[in-house]
Amino acid sequence: MSAQEKYQSLLELANQNGTSYELSEGDNGTLVVTGVAPSEEAKTALWDEYERLDPEFRSNDLILNISVGQAGGSGTTYTVVSGDSLSKIGKHYGIAWKSIWDANRDILSDPDKIYPGQELKIPV
Amino acid sequence: MKIKVLTVFTLAIALFLSACGKSDADLTKAVNDKLAADKVTGVTVAVKDGVATLTGEVGDITVKNKAEASAKAVEGIKNVTNNLTMKPRPAATPSAPDPALTAKLNDALKAAGCTGAIVAVENGKVTVTGEVPGAKYVTCIQTINQAGITGIENKLTKGK
Numbered sequence: 001m002s003a004q005e006k007y008q009s010l011l012e013l014a015n016q017n018g019t020s021y022e023l024s025e026g027d028n029g030t031l032v033v034t035g036v037a038p039s040e041e042a043k044t045a046l047w048d049e050y051e052r053l054d055p056e057f058r059s060n061d062l063i064l065n066i067s068v069g070q071a072g073g074s075g076t077t078y079t080v081v082s083g084d085s086l087s088k089i090g091k092h093y094g095i096a097w098k099s100i101w102d103a104n105r106d107i108l109s110d111p112d113k114i115y116p117g118q119e120l121k122i123p124v
Numbered sequence: 125m126k127i128k129v130l131t132v133f134t135l136a137i138a139l140f141l142s143a144c145g146k147s148d149a150d151l152t153k154a155v156n157d158k159l160a161a162d163k164v165t166g167v168t169v170a171v172k173d174g175v176a177t178l179t180g181e182v183g184d185i186t187v188k189n190k191a192e193a194s195a196k197a198v199e200g201i202k203n204v205t206n207n208l209t210m211k212p213r214p215a216a217t218p219s220a221p222d223p224a225l226t227a228k229l230n231d232a233l234k235a236a237g238c239t240g241a242i243v244a245v246e247n248g249k250v251t252v253t254g255e256v257p258g259a260k261y262v263t264c265i266q267t268i269n270q271a272g273i274t275g276i277e278n279k280l281t282k283g284k
Contacts, residue, residue, distance in 0.1 A: 004185040004210065011186045023184055024216035027249040027275025032216040047266060057265050060276050063216075064269050 003031035003061045010049045010064075017042040019066065032063045043068050080118040086111055089120065099123050146200045148172055154198045162194045167208065169195070174202040181209050218248030219272020225250075229271050238264035241280055249275030258282040 004011070004023070014021050014035065019042055021035030037043040043066050050057065050064055078089055086097035093100075101111045103123040108114065146154070151171040159167055164187060167180045176195045182188050192206045218225055222245045229243045229250065241264050242254040250273045256264045261282050268276065 008185045008189065011184060012189070015186055023213050025213040026216040026273075027247070030216075030275050031213075032274060034216075047262065051262065056261075056278075058278055060278055063273060063276060064266075065272065067270065 013049050034065045036069045037066050040068050076122045077119050078122050080114050080116050082116045151200050155195050158194045158198050164191045167191050176201050177205040179207045216274040218274050232267050236263050236267045251277040253279045255281045255283040
């Protein structure tokens with residue numbers, strides 16, 4: 001069984017959770033997966049799957065080189081003041097209100113409702 | 125009399141065809157459409173007697189599996205022969221020459237709290253020995269995997 005067959009569920013998972021990857025061939029047929037995961041959780045899920053397929057990672061047939069992308073994580077933050085709206089803040093940073101909305105779904109439930117003092121992630 | 129025989133014969137053929145369902149040509153088109161809808165490219169489809177044969181070269185095994193699943197999902201396809209091959213993988217290149225890679229690994233391992241791990245690098249392949257706390261084991265292996273290495277010989281042990 002080739003390493004790709006052995007680790008196919010890992011690659012399927014990467015496709016599902018939004019991890020982009022490239023394959024190359026390392027020492028003695030080692031499968032080298034180099035990629036970027038959209039979040040720390042996605043990366044952890046891939047490592048959990050790797051561990052399930054190869055407990056303790058002793059087969060030496062896979063190199064899993066996954067970093068976590070900068071999906072809004074390292075952007076700036078903005079503190080909402082009275083009279084703000086997402087489109088007004090977006091205009092200030094030169095981005096669409098919707099990209100701020102998308103980056104803050106975890107704390108916002110309605111794009112029309114933001115409150116003074118809220119800290120919004122600005123994906124720039 | 126001759127006309128009557130011909131009519132019966134034609135009717136029989138028509139009945140036979142409709143009972144049979146879709147022709148292989150129809151099925152080939154249906155499979156191609158399904159593959160296009162599922163965004164699978166680089167696959168050549170041939171259908172004979174309801175059995176689809178897939179040939180061509182695809183990116184990796186996930187595409188190969190997906191193509192097979194897509195073809196199987198088409199109504200009227202009885203079986204799929206998956207003869208797809210995977211693109212040869214380019215050779216992996218180490219992120220740095222051996223001495224620099226060794227230094228990089230040691231720095232990263234130290235930062236991750238894996239000081240018990242000992243690495244030896246040869247042509248991008250890392251042999252790791254030593255012992256790290258059991259709770260740190262996965263982190264240490266991750267750290268080594270992420271340094272840009274091209275091979276691994278894992279002899280790291282779990283301590284307390």
